Amino acid sequence: MQWTGLNELREKFLEFFESKEHLRLGSFSLIPQGDNSLLLINSGMAPMKKYFTGEVTPPKNRVTTCQKCIRTGDIENVGYTARHGTFFEMLGNFSFGDYFKREAIAWAWEFFTEVLEMPKDKLYPSVYMEDDEAWDIWVNEIGVDESHMKRLGKEDNFWEHGSGPCGPCSEIYFDRGEKYGCGKPDCGVGCECDRYVEIWNLVFSQFNNDGQGNYTDLVQKNIDTGMGLERLACVMQGVDNLFLVDTVQNIMKHVSKISGVEYGGSERNDVSLRVITDHIRSTVFMIGDGVLPSNEGRGYVLRRLLRRAARHGKLLGINGPFLSELADTVIRENQKAYPELTEKRDTIKKIISYEEDSFAKTIDQGLALLNTFIDQADSKVFSGEHAFTLNDTYGFPLDLTKEILEERGMAVDEERFRELMREQKERARNARKDAGADAWKGEGSAASGLPATVFTGYTELCSAAKVIAVIQNGQRVESAGEGAEVSVVLDTTPFYGESGGQVGDSGVLEAEGLSADVIDTTKHEGVFLHRAVVTEGTLSVGDTVNAVLDSMRRKAIMRNHTAAHLLQAALRRVLGTHVEQAGQLVNEKHVRFDFTHFSALTPEELTAVELMVNDEILKAVPVKMEEMPIEEARKIGAMALFGEKYGDVVRVVSVGDDFSKEFCGGTHMDNTARLGLFKIVSESSVASGVRRIEAVTGAGVLHLLTVQTQAIQETAQAMKVLNPAELPVRARQMMAELKxxxxxxxxxxxxxxxxxxxxxxxxxxxxxxxxxxxxxxxxxxxxxxxxxxxxxxxxxxxxxxxxxxxxxxxxxxxxxxxxxxxxxxxxxxxxxxxxxxxxxxxxxxxxxxxxxxxxxxxxxxxxxxxxxxxxxxxxxx
Missing domain, CATH: 3.10.310.40 (Diaminopimelate Epimerase; Chain A, domain 1)
Known part of the structure; x- marks a missing residue:
C-alpha cells in the first residue's frame, strides 16, 4: 500500500469504474435541482434519487461519481474533534437495475487489494446479520477468512428510511492497528474505539418497505455505494485525521502562515486552525455552485460558516480580512477536478471579502450590544437569553462573552444558554434531512413516465400536435369538457415551458369544434404541461390540435430575454467580471435581473450600463443561437449560469462576435434592433452582495414614458408650476422651507x-x-x-x-x-x-x-x- 494523494485517489476510483463500463458523471451542484426535500446535497446518491425511483431514466444503468457534499448538523463539533467536517467528497458507483451484490462486492475488493494494494489482512467486511447471500459471496467467492467477517444488526447494516426502497448493507473496515484500539479482548469491527474505521459502504437496495414492517422484493434491484474520499485518503496516507490529508493540510498550512500559529502547538489554537480550514473549503465550493450569503436557507448556512471562520481568525490573532486569500489555496488544490472554481475565482473572492468586511462591523456591533446588556444587568449573573442572542445573531462565541464578563466580575447563566442552544439544535434537527434518506420520499407527478415533449418554439409560433395526456386535479383523465381546468401534454409544442427565469407561454389549443385557452406552460422532467381552460367542446387524449402561441406576448418576452443578456454583458464591462447572474425573471412586461455586486450603482454607472445596452440595440447586431458540445462552448468563452448543471451538449446564445455569449435554453430575438429601446426602471438591493435591476424594452419603454410624463404634469399642477422643467428647483425650495x-x-x-x-x-x-x-x-x-x-x-x-x-x-x-x-x-x-x-x-x-x-x-x-x-x-x- 503506497502513499497516494487525494486528487490521485479520486481519479483512480473513477477510472477503475469506467473500466467496469460505468459512465463517469461530474459532481452535481451542491444546490439540489428540482428537489425541495434537501437544503444542500449531503450524500452521493441524493442528486440521483429520481434515477433510483424510476421517475427519470439515467444516462446509463452504470454510473460513477465523486460528489461534493455539505453536512452542517454537527457544526459545533467541527474543530473540536479531528474527524468532524462540513465539506467532504463522496466516491460512489451506482447500478440502476443492472448488476447487484456479486459485482459490487467483487469490484470493491479488487479496487482495494489490486488497485490500491491494501493489505488483505487489514480489511474486515461486515454484512447484515440476515444477509447470507452477501456473507457467502465474501467468504466463498472472494475468499475472505471468516475471522475477518462480522454480522451486524439492523441499526448498523440495513439502510431504510420509513416506507420505500431499502436493503442490507455491507461495509468494509480498515484495521489501523493496536495503537488506536481500546485494549479490550473483544475489540473488533463495531467497537466504539478508533482502531477499525469504516471506509466503504455497499448498499443493496432490494426491498420495498410498506411502512408497516412488511418487505417485498423490488422488481428493479439497485446498488448505491459510498466512500468518503477524505477518509480513504487518511488511510492511504497513514494520517490520523482529515486535516492532515495532503490537499487539506496545504490549506491549513496557509492559515498557519497568515496567523503565525503552527498546528500542534496548543489545543485551543488547533481548534481554530481546523475550523478555518474546514469552513473555507465549504465556503469556496458553495459560492462556486451559486450559493450567496443571506439570513435564511442555504445562504444562512454559508454566512454562518464564513463568520465562524472569521471569528476563529480573530482568536488566532489575525487582524484584518484573510479568508479571500485562503480561497486561492482551496481553488489551487481542487482546480483539476473542479475547473469551474478557477472560472469563478473573482466572484468567489469578491463575495468572501464583502462578507468578511461586513462581519467585522457585525462583531463590533456585538461588542456594543454586549456592553449594553452588561449595563442593564440587575445582578452579577448575565442573562442566558442575552448570551444566546449574541451567539446566534452576531456570531459572538460564548467563551468570548465569558472572558469579557469575568473582567467585570460577572458570570453567564450557562444552563439557560445551553437550554436555548438545545432547543435551536432540536429545531435544526427536525428540519434537517438525513443524508439523502428523505430523497426517497414523495410521489412523481401525474406526468411522470410520459415521453419528453418535442419543442418547436425556437422556430415556430404554431404547430400541429397530438394530445398525449389530459391531467385534471392531479389525475390523468381521458377527456375534459367545457369549463374544465386541465394540464395538457402534447407530443410536440411551440409553447415554451417556464424555466431559466423565462415565463411560460400562453395561447390556444384549437381544432374543429374544440378550443382551450392556454394560461401558462411549465415543464416536468422534459414533459411540457399546458395549463388550460376548455372553452369549447371536449378535449380528449388522442386529439390532434393546432397549438397556437400568443405571438405578441411571446415576442415581448423574447425582447426582454435578449435584453437580460445585453444587461449582464454591460454590467460586467462597467462594474467588473465579478458580476454573475443570481436570478432572473423575464416576462412580457419587464426584465428583472439579479446579480452579484456589493454596493448600490451610482447614477453614472447606471447611465453607462443603459447607454451600452442601447448602443448594441441601435447597432442592429445579429443574435445567433446554436448547439455545441459543452467543452467547445467553454473554449469560446460562453458564460454558464452560476451553479447550474449542464449536459454534454448546450445551447449558446451570442450577441455579435464578442459582446455576449451565454449558455441559454430560452427564446430570443434574432437581432438586437428588434428590442426597440432599453430603459432601466429601478436598481435595488435583494440580499447581501446581490443587487437587482428592473428594466423595460420596446412598448414597455413607451408605456413608462407615458406614465412618467403624466405624473410630472400632475405634480406641476399641484405645485402650481407652469413649466415642468422648473419642478426640481421648486421642489428643493419647498423642502428647504419645510425643513x-x-x-x-x-x-x-x-x-x-x-x-x-x-x-x-x-x-x-x-x-x-x-x-x-x-x-x-x-x-x-x-x-x-x-x-x-x-x-x-x-x-x-x-x-x-x-x-x-x-x-x-x-x-x-x-x-x-x-x-x-x-x-x-x-x-x-x-x-x-x-x-x-x-x-x-x-x-x-x-x-x-x-x-x-x-x-x-x-x-x-x-x-x-x-x-x-x-x-x-x-x-x-
Missing part, C-alpha cells in the same frame, strides 16, 4: 418644555431620597427630549426622569439618571426599557441616558404612572 419650519417648531417646543420643567420638578415624587419625575409632552421630538434629560442630569440632588414625547405621529420615551441617582443603583437604560415594554415597545441605553420607542400611545399615561414603582423595584426597595 426650516420643522426646526422652528422643534425649537419652540423645546422652549415650552424647558419652561414647564420647573413645574414638573415641583410635582416630583420622592422615592427613597430620589426625585422621580415623569411627564407626557405633546409635540416634542427626540431632540427636545434629549435636552430635557440633560437639564435633569444637571440637578444636584439625585434625579430619575422619564419623559414621553409625541411628534409626527411617533411616540418616543427618554430617561435620565444623574450621577447621584446612579450611585444609588439606578440605570436609565433599564428604566426606560421597562416603561417602554408597558406600551408594547422596547429600547435601552447607557446608565445616565437612554431612549426607547413606545408602540401603543394609548398606554403612555399608564406607563408613566408606573415610573415610581419601577424605580423602587430597581432600588430593591
Amino acid at each position: 426650516d419650519k420643522d426646526k422652528a417648531i422643534e425649537t419652540l417646543n423645546a422652549k415650552v418644555a424647558s419652561a414647564n420643567l420647573e413645574g414638573v420638578f415641583q410635582n416630583a415624587q420622592d422615592v427613597n431620597g430620589i426625585k422621580v419625575i415623569f411627564a407626557l409632552l405633546s409635540g416634542t421630538g427626540s431632540d427636545a427630549l434629549r435636552a430635557l434629560c440633560d437639564k435633569a442630569k444637571e440637578r444636584q440632588e439625585p434625579v430619575a426622569a422619564v419623559f414621553a414625547g409625541i411628534s409626527g405621529g411617533k411616540a418616543t420615551l427618554a430617561a435620565a439618571c444623574n450621577k447621584s441617582a446612579q450611585e444609588k443603583g439606578l440605570k436609565a437604560g433599564a428604566l426606560v426599557k421597562e416603561v417602554a415594554q408597558l406600551t408594547g415597545g422596547n429600547g435601552g441605553g447607557r446608565p445616565d441616558f437612554a431612549m426607547a420607542g413606545a408602540k401603543d400611545q394609548t398606554k403612555l399615561d399608564e406607563a408613566l404612572a408606573a415610573v415610581p414603582e419601577l424605580v423602587k423595584k430597581q432600588l430593591g426597595a
